[in-house]
Amino acid sequence: MDRRRLPTYHPYLILEPFEERIVREWFSGQAALQRLDAAPMAELDSHSAVRIYDLHPEISAPPVTRRIPHSFRGVCLEPE
Secondary structure (H helix, E strand, O other): OOOOOOOOOOOEEEEOHHHHHHHHHHOOOOHHHHHHHOOOOEEEEOOOOEEEEEOOOOOOOOOOOEEEEOOOOOOOOOOO
8 A cells, every 4th residue: 555656646545344253353553554543525325334445645634424325326526
């Protein structure tokens, strides 16, 4: 996760609950992993709590978790 940063590259991590432990083991000791200790930037309302984390190193304020309603069809929501 600590690879060379490209100007247009913004890292995100999308996890289901069972994946979080695995990711923590694989990437232990990396600074980007500390973002998992903060609130996710978004969470999908579904049977499995899919969480989206912003891993960008320059983001310092803890995000407010936005709830994404689950839909069976592809529905685009306008940004707030």
